[in-house]
Amino acid sequence: MYTKDGESYFIVDAHIALWDARPENVRNIQGQQFIDCFYDYHRNLSPESEVWSKEEYLYQGGERLMKDLFEDGYVDHAIFQPAHLGEFYRNGFGQTEEAFALTQANPGKLTYNHNFDPRNGEAGLDQLRADAERFGLKGVKLYTAEWHGDSRGWRLDDPMAYRYFELCRELGITNIHIHKGPTIRPLDRDAFDVADVDHVATDFTDLNFVVEHVGLPRLEDFCWIATQEPNVHGGLAVAMPFIHTRPRYFAQIIGELLYWIGEDRIQFSSDYALWTPRWLVEQFVDFQIPEDLTEYAPLTTAQKKKILGLNAARMYDIEVPAELRLPEADETETGPRQPEAADAGQMATV
Amino acid sequence: MTVTASPPTVGGARADDVRRALAVVMDPELDEPITDLGFVRSVAVDEDGGVEVHLRLPTSFCSPNFAYLMASDSKDVLVALPWTGRVVVQLDDHHDSDKINAGLAADAGYRGTFGHEAEQDLEELRETFRRKAHTAAMERCLTALLRSDPERTPDALGEVVLDDLPRGPHLDALVRRREALGLPVAGTSPVLVDHNGVQPDDVPMALRRARSTRISIDGNAHFCRGLLRTRYPGSEDDQVHRAEGAEPADAGHDPTFIPLTTLTTTQTQETTR
Numbered sequence: 201m202y203t204k205d206g207e208s209y210f211i212v213d214a215h216i217a218l219w220d221a222r223p224e225n226v227r228n229i230q231g232q233q234f235i236d237c238f239y240d241y242h243r244n245l246s247p248e249s250e251v252w253s254k255e256e257y258l259y260q261g262g263e264r265l266m267k268d269l270f271e272d273g274y275v276d277h278a279i280f281q282p283a284h285l286g287e288f289y290r291n292g293f294g295q296t297e298e299a300f301a302l303t304q305a306n307p308g309k310l311t312y313n314h315n316f317d318p319r320n321g322e323a324g325l326d327q328l329r330a331d332a333e334r335f336g337l338k339g340v341k342l343y344t345a346e347w348h349g350d351s352r353g354w355r356l357d358d359p360m361a362y363r364y365f366e367l368c369r370e371l372g373i374t375n376i377h378i379h380k381g382p383t384i385r386p387l388d389r390d391a392f393d394v395a396d397v398d399h400v401a402t403d404f405t406d407l408n409f410v411v412e413h414v415g416l417p418r419l420e421d422f423c424w425i426a427t428q429e430p431n432v433h434g435g436l437a438v439a440m441p442f443i444h445t446r447p448r449y450f451a452q453i454i455g456e457l458l459y460w461i462g463e464d465r466i467q468f469s470s471d472y473a474l475w476t477p478r479w480l481v482e483q484f485v486d487f488q489i490p491e492d493l494t495e496y497a498p499l500t501t502a503q504k505k506k507i508l509g510l511n512a513a514r515m516y517d518i519e520v521p522a523e524l525r526l527p528e529a530d531e532t533e534t535g536p537r538q539p540e541a542a543d544a545g546q547m548a549t550v
Numbered sequence: 551m552t553v554t555a556s557p558p559t560v561g562g563a564r565a566d567d568v569r570r571a572l573a574v575v576m577d578p579e580l581d582e583p584i585t586d587l588g589f590v591r592s593v594a595v596d597e598d599g600g601v602e603v604h605l606r607l608p609t610s611f612c613s614p615n616f617a618y619l620m621a622s623d624s625k626d627v628l629v630a631l632p633w634t635g636r637v638v639v640q641l642d643d644h645h646d647s648d649k650i651n652a653g654l655a656a657d658a659g660y661r662g663t664f665g666h667e668a669e670q671d672l673e674e675l676r677e678t679f680r681r682k683a684h685t686a687a688m689e690r691c692l693t694a695l696l697r698s699d700p701e702r703t704p705d706a707l708g709e710v711v712l713d714d715l716p717r718g719p720h721l722d723a724l725v726r727r728r729e730a731l732g733l734p735v736a737g738t739s740p741v742l743v744d745h746n747g748v749q750p751d752d753v754p755m756a757l758r759r760a761r762s763t764r765i766s767i768d769g770n771a772h773f774c775r776g777l778l779r780t781r782y783p784g785s786e787d788d789q790v791h792r793a794e795g796a797e798p799a800d801a802g803h804d805p806t807f808i809p810l811t812t813l814t815t816t817q818t819q820e821t822t823r
Contacts (some may be wrong), residue, residue: 224706232647233610240609244773244780353665381611386669390678391613417579417770420682420762442769445776449769456762495761532754 201524202274202481202508204511209505212512213278213477215377215437215469216307218265218299220291223256230347230504231288242474245441250479259472263300270309271370273477276509277518278313278372281341281377281412281437286346300335311379311516313339318360325367332371338516340373343393345381348429353384356396367403376400377435377514379412392418394425401429408515409503413438414457423460427534433515434461436507437471440480443487443492451489455496462532463473483510564633565597568603571627578676579684586790587771588778589620591642599635601628605643606785608777613724614646616662618653619672625654625793681745684727686767688741689760691720708753713737735776768795779803 202209210310212328221235232460239316254458260268271277280303282294296314312335316328330339345353354361356378368376384391401409414434415422434457442450457466468484470494485504505526513520552592573585583765584590584605591604605621625639641650661668692707695715712735715721725735733739733747740749742756774796779786786803796804 230610233643233645237609237611240777240780244776341657350666351702360572382611383667385667387615387618387667388669388672388674390675391615412725417766417773420759424759442773444767446772446797448797449765449772449795453769454767456765459758460762534758 201276202485204482206451207485207501207505208524209274209329209481210509210513210520211273211277211477211481212468212509212518213269213273213275213283213470213472214410214467214512214517215435217280217282217293218262218264218295218302218361219283219293219473220295221289221293223258224291227288227290229526231293233287233295234285234288237473242439245445245476247444247479250476253325254267257473262298262305263329265302266306267471268476268478269470269472271333274481275477277309277311277513277516278472279313279339279512279516281283281313281339281379282315283341283343283379284317284346285316285343287346308519311338311518313337313341313375315343316364317346317348318354318358318364319401321360328364328367329371330349332373333348337373338372339375339377341377341379343381343394345383347383349539351385353381355384356478357399360405361400365407366401369406375408375410376407377412378411379437380415380418390418392421394418394421394539397422397432398429401425401432405431407431408433410435410515412469414453414466416453419453419456423456424455424533426465427532432461433465433467433511435467436468438474440468440470440484441475443483443491447487447492450487451493451496455489455493455505457531458496458499458503459534460534462529463506463529464511464514466507467515468508473514479509553556560784561595561597564601567631567633568593568595570626571631572603572624575620575623575627577616577620578679579767580615580774581679582765582771582792584620585788586792588782588785588788590788591746599633600638601634601636602638602640603628604640604642606782607644607780608781610643610645612644614664614775615649615672615675616643617641617646618642618650618660619676620655621650622660653732673755680727680730680779682763682767683726684731684745685760686764687720687727688738689757689764690742691715691724692741692757693761694720704754704757707742707755707757708740708748708749710741711737712739712741715741725809733778764794771795772797772800797800 202211218483220525226232235258242257243251269278280299282296282299285293298512300312303312314331314337316324344355357476378397380392394411397409397411410433411422412435416438416439417522426434439453470480487499489498510526569585573583575584577584577587589605589607591606594602598791601626605624609619621639621641627636628634628637639654641647650663660672692710695710696702696704728735731745732745732755742753743749769794775789791804
C-alpha cells in the first residue's frame with residue numbers, strides 16, 4: 201500500500217518476471233540481444249538514481265524481487281507473467297520453478313501465471329491441463345513473437361490457438377495477457393497489429409484479454425479494438441516509465457485510454473525487472489495531465505487508485521481492504537459497443 | 551562517417567552524394583528519413599565507385615520486415631546513382647542481420663530473403679503506414695487549427711478545406727502525404743478524409759481516432775531515437791531534431807531545442823529543424 205496526502209492506494213503490480221539472462225543460461229546471440237534490448241529500455245527510461253548495473257540486471261533472484269516489490273515498492277500483490285523464450289535461453293527466460301516456489305512461500309502476495317504455445321499442438325494441450333492443476337492458473341501470458349523451430353510467431357486467431365482458448369475456458373483460466381512482438385508469419389503484415397485480439401475477444405467473451413504495453417507501438421489500433429470489446433483491457437507494462445522523461449507522451453497515452461476504454465480496464469505494472477515499482481508508483485500518484493493538453497480532463501484520485509491496483513484486483517479476485525475499494529464507473533461515451541456496429545461505421549483508418 | 555581510400559575531395563563529395571540519396575529512404579513506421587533518425591552508421595566510398603553503407607537500428611529486435619525495407623530501399627537508391635559500382639548495404643547488430651545481409655548481397659528480394667516467412671510482398675505494409683502517416687499529418691493540421699481558434703468546434707472540422715489551413719510545414723507535410731495516397735490537393739479539397747478521400751459521418755470521432763494515431767507515431771519516433779542514443783553513444787550527432795512530440799528532456803541532447811508550451815499548436819515548432 202502507498203499512502204500520500206491522506207490517500208491510500210492498494211497496489212497490484214500486474215506484470216512482473218523472475219528472469220535469468222546470466223551467460224550460462226544464454227543459448228545464442230539472440231538471447232544476448234534480447235537482454236541487451238531490455239537493458240537499453242531500462243537505461244533509457246529510468247531516472248538516473250534507479251539505473252542498475254548490467255550484472256544486477258541479468259538476474260535478481262527471489263529475495264531481491266521480494267524486497268524491490270514488497271519492502272521498497274509499496275506493492276500489495278504481484279502477478280508473474282513469464283516469457284518462455286526457449287529458443288534463446290537454455291532453461292527459458294522466465295524461471296518457472298523459482299517463481300512458483302516463491303509464490304507458494306509467500307501466500308497472498310504473488311500469483312503465478314504461466315504460458316502456452318499453440319504450436320506445441322496436442323501435447324501442449326495436455327501440458328496446459330497439467331500446468332493449470334499444478335499452478336492453480338487463473339491467467340496466462342502469451343508472446344506472439346516467440347520463436348519455435350522454423351516458426352517465429354503465431355496469431356491468436358490461428359485454429360490451434362482456438363483449441364487452447366477453449367481449454368482455458370474449461371479450466372477456468374480466464375485472464376489472457378497478450379504481448380505482441382516483432383516477428384509473425386507472414387512478415388508481409390505488421391506484427392504489432394492487434395486485429396487478432398479483436399477476433400478472439402469476440403469469440404471468447406467469457407475470457408479477459410489484457411493487451412500488454414496497451415498495444416504500443418500501435419496505441420490507436422488497441423484503443424479502437426478495446427472500445428468495441430468490453431473484455432479487452434490495457435496493461436501499462438512499458439508505458440509506465442514514460443512518465444519520467446516523456447511525461448507529455450505518457451499523459452496522452454493515459455488520456456487516450458481513459459477516453460476510449462475508461463478507468464476500469466487499465467492495469468498498472470512495473471514490468472519488473474525492466475523497472476522497479478517504487479518510483480513508478482510515487483510518480484504516478486503525483487502525476488497530472490499538463491494543463492495545456494486541454495483535450496483531456498485532469499486525472500482523478502479515484503482513477504489513479506483503480507489503475508494502480510483495484511482493476512487488477514477485481515480481475516484476479518484479490519482481497520482489497522474495504523476502506524480502499526471504489527465502485528466502477530459508467531461506460532465511456534465511446535462504448536463498449538457491438539462489434540458489428542463499430543465495423544460497419546468504417547471510418548476505420550482515419 | 552568514414553570516408554576511405556579515395557582523395558578527400560572526390561570521396562567527400564561522393565559520400566555526401568550517398569547521404570543525399572539515402573535521405574529519401576524512409577522509416578515507414580516513423581514516417582521519417584533514415585538519415586534524420588541516425589540510422590546510417592557509416593558511409594565508405596572508393597575510387598571505383600564502390601560504396602559500403604552500414605545501417606543501425608534502435609534495438610536488435612526492431613521488426614525484421616521494416617528493417618529489410620529500409621536496407622533494401624537503401625541499396626536501391628545507391629545502385630541508381632550514376633557513378634556507383636559495387637554497392638554493399640549491411641544492417642548491423644540485428645537479430646536478422648545475417649539473413650537480411652545475405653539477401654541484400656544476393657539481390658534475393660523479399661521472398662528470397664525470408665523464404666517461407668514471406669508470402670507476397672511488403673506493399674500492404676507500406677500502404678498501411680502511408681495511411682497512418684497521412685492520418686497523423688491531417689490531425690496535426692486540424693488540431694492546430696482548433697487551438698488557434700477557440701471559436702471553432704471539432705464538429706465544424708468536417709468543413710475545413712486545404713485553403714483554410716495556414717501555410718507552413720504542417721500543411722506541406724499533409725500535402726505530401728495526400729500525394730502519396732493519390733488524394734486531391736486542390737485548395738477546395740476537404741481536409742478530414744480517410745485514405746480513399748471519404749469524409750467521415752462522425753467528425754469528432756474521426757478526429758479522436760486520428761489523434762491516437764498521431765500520438766503513437768510521435769511517441770514511437772522519440773522512443774526509437776532515445777533507444778538509438780542509448781545503444782550507440784554519439785549517435786545523437788547524426789540525429790535531426792523532431793519537433794513533433796518533443797519534450798523538455800530532449801533539450802539535453804538537442805541544442806536546438808526550444809521549450810514549447812504545447813505539442814501540436816504552433817507552426818514555429820518545425821522551424822527548429
